[in-house]
Amino acid sequence: MGHLAYIFQRRNTILIIQVGSVLLLISTALTWVTATGLPETAAADELGLLGGEMSPTVRAMGLVGVAGGVAATIARKWVRGLIGAVLLGAAVISLIGAGLTLLEPAATAAPALAEYTGTTDPAAAYTPGFAVWLAILGAIMLLVSSLALLLFSPGWSDERTAKKYSRGRAGAENPDEIDLWDDLSDGDDPTARR
Known part of the structure; x- marks a missing residue:
């Protein structure tokens, strides 16, 4: 199988x-x-x-x-x-x-x-x-x-397609590009955390 x-x-x-x-x-x-x-x-x-x-x-x-x-x-x-x-x-x-x-x-x-x-x-x-x-x-x-x-x-796995067409998680532990852009859209500057 x-x-x-x-x-x-x-x-x-x-x-x-x-x-x-x-x-x-x-x-x-x-x-x-x-x-x-x-x-x-x-x-x-x-x-x-x-x-x-x-x-x-x-x-x-x-x-x-x-x-x-x-x-x-x-x-x-x-x-x-x-x-x-x-x-x-x-x-x-x-x-x-x-x-x-x-x-x-x-x-x-x-x-x-x-x-x-x-x-x-x-x-x-x-x-x-x-x-x-x-x-x-x-x-x-x-x-x-x-x-x-x-x-x-x-x-x-639905992760790849779900990630592609959905909003990221704000403040994610290991953010990817989508999460960073979503944080920026929410008013949180991801570069300020560095």
């Missing part, structure tokens, strides 16, 4: 969250399924259906992942747990959406295909593309990193 905690430090975990979320977003802009042998009412015989058209929830979960990754960088311990739970849900929803496309491409492509063809007649063949695998990879990365956020973020 110690090695995993070392691997999933704050920086690494947030990076994996962001990369997984961006992969989800990129995959939804690419072709998930190519439908061939379209009905006669269609203008073409072949049509590439984008991930965003087939599963808009995956795109939304990618946005949730990006926002959650940013929020986790500045959040405190218990808030990171909430963010981790939300990201875990987003990862599961994304994994289900992309997985169903691989398992049942005809069923998941039917609504988007009906918009293009104007009919509910199915195509002759459906071929999942590389972008679906990209979405699955992104969802797995988001899943693993959200679990890491839930498990290991309570052990992350």
Whole structure:
């Protein structure tokens, strides 16, 4: 468990969250399924259906992942747990959406295909593309990193971020630059003590 905690430090975990979320977003802009042998009412015989058209929830979960990754960088311990739970849900929803496309491409492509063809007649063949695998990879990365956020973020130190965005302690024993500036703002000249 110690090695995993070392691997999933704050920086690494947030990076994996962001990369997984961006992969989800990129995959939804690419072709998930190519439908061939379209009905006669269609203008073409072949049509590439984008991930965003087939599963808009995956795109939304990618946005949730990006926002959650940013929020986790500045959040405190218990808030990171909430963010981790939300990201875990987003990862599961994304994994289900992309997985169903691989398992049942005809069923998941039917609504988007009906918009293009104007009919509910199915195509002759459906071929999942590389972008679906990209979405699955992104969802797995988001899943693993959200679990890491839930498990290991309570052990992350909040001192550095807390110090950076909060006021120092007036009259601290071992003052740093922030404490000295805060003392000066309060009317106490730190050079007078020397």
